[in-house]
Amino acid sequence: MKDSRIPMPGHGLPRVPSWRTIGLWAAYLVAFSIGHQIAQIWAGISFFSLWYPAAGLRFAFLWHYGARWTLPVAAAELLAQSLLWSLIAHHDLSFKMAVDIILPSLATGSVIAVIRREERRNSSASATAPLPLALATILVPTFTALVRGGWEWMETVQGAPAPDFPTSIFLLGDMLGILIVAPFLLWLGEGKDRQAALRLPWPALRQAILIFVLGWLLAMLLPDLRLMPVLLMMTWIGLRHGSKLAWVAIILSSVVTLLWSASVSDVSTRLALHIGLAVAAVSAYLAGSYSDAQQSARESIARRDRLLFQAERLKTVRAMSVAVIHEISQPLSTLAIESRHLAAISRDDAEIAESAALIARKVETLSTMIRRLRRFGGRAVDEPSPLSLGLLLSEVVQLAIGETGQRADRVKLVLPTTDVFVMGQEIELTQAFLNLVRNALSASPADQITVMLTADAQRAQVAVANPVAGIVADSGGFGVGNLIAGAIMMAHGGTLIRKDGEDGVIRHETCLPTIEAPHA
């Protein structure tokens, strides 16, 4: 299974870099150098560039590979710029310039590390993807500009000459660079499904194109409005179609604006165009990301609704089964008494006696089953209580074997020497583990499955492992068993994770908080 998690900020790169790491670093160095040089097309006499694509490359790289790459990225940028500086301008790099060069990467890495950490910790709407990314695209250039401004101010105080590039222009260049380049690079890294997000039904696409053209026509025809119609148009597209389409609108608008501004010699007009584009792009990207986050929240609510519906249905089924158990147990009592009596009085006729004894045995089996069923589903109120996981798993294994008519050795139950206790609802937990064991049995019809309980001071872990069968067995279910099991574990403060081992064994690992053994 591919691990696509972002590394923890505290986890550094390996001490001995692999060839892949070195290759990645070198590729970044080359790409950054190209991005840096391209930016000069939109440079002015007193500033470096109004659009800095290398900032977008840096942002996308650190967002995708993690903030642990901050120092290597800073080193690559330092090397790239010093080489470019000495090769093209034939000057040596001063200490001040070196600090100027590495400050943006350090600031970008710091902001991304903080946002990524908050994204993991926080469960509020602002932490719903892709809002963290959208916030990062705004906060990174802002914070970078602040750091750079602060650094320049300190130098000015110490008597250095005023900076060549005003901080506001630096902010503008970085922001446009990030908004235009980073989403595209991150989209490339999304994998096979990336094109699906861009697909739009024709009526919606036609509407978006019309709005786009209208926005730009108004902006061209009414230059006094600056890029206001473009801003409104892009925000509308973002809200309506999400961040991906917003980004397409940003790209198309950027192409128009950059081509336009590259041909304009008047610096103030150029600056106005770029500021307008930056504001429109920020607005569009935030609107699009908000729309995506809302869509994702809607899907999450719909998923939970389905689970709730399933739980309600289970509750109804349980109540029905309890009622049926009650109704059955009455006549079964009568049958049990009478069949025994019949067996006892018909000793003279072997055939009748045998049949009566058979009925008596079957009634006894039914009675045992009814008592067990009642224990399983017959409680009106299932309050959380201390539960022995060992006992609970033994019962689950017995039920699973009993209901599927399997051999007893189909399930190997491994329990620790000391029993493990959790606080929970017995019926729900039994149902969850039963689902897992039942699924494992039907997924590996010919092999032994293992149910193993382990625990440490705080957590109990139950692993249900089954070898992968050559064919996919049809369990006859709808595949909601695992969803319900996961929901039940979550309700108990635990987790359910599926791990496909390289040894061909599928493991469903559940983790639950343990409690101390209750006093007898």
Add this chain to the structure above:
Amino acid sequence: MREELPALVHVVDDDADLGAAIVRLLIRNGYQAQSFLSPETMLDANARQECQCVVTDVMMGEVDGFALAEALRIQNPAVAIIFMTAWPTTANAVDAVRRYGGLDYLEKPIDEARLLAAIAEGSAWSRRRGAALRRIEPLTAREREVLELLAAGMSNKQVAASLNLSTRTVEDHRATVMAKTGASGVADLVALFADAK
């Protein structure tokens, strides 16, 4: 010696077939038995002829098995009560034994052997308790107090001190208790008191 009649067992269940099956089972096992569909009709019958043991369902109509037990205790303190239910709960099981003096709490479908064992134990207990109650019935309140303290293992002197009586008076009460109950000694008194409790 007069031969003792078989114990009378009343079965109360709103399922007529089950009631009849249990009655037939009990008759086959040497008991007198009668089934009732409601607690009210059973109480009427018990007023006419006291039974030794009652096997009752817990959940019935307006009067459930527990209410029946309370009414029955007033009518006949020596009756043994066995509850049976298709809706067993831990709370009800505890109440059945501790609060309503039930001898057992059986889950349906009924375990026949356990039912017969409970009825045998209940009938024997009921006979002992009935006999003990009859023996101490003629005692006055003071004599019962003396009996209770003697059964607790006190000497005449300790009983006298406890009841603020003279030892001589206690000795008189003790002689009367022995005579009225027909007890042969202190050990018999202790057993009698235990049965009647």
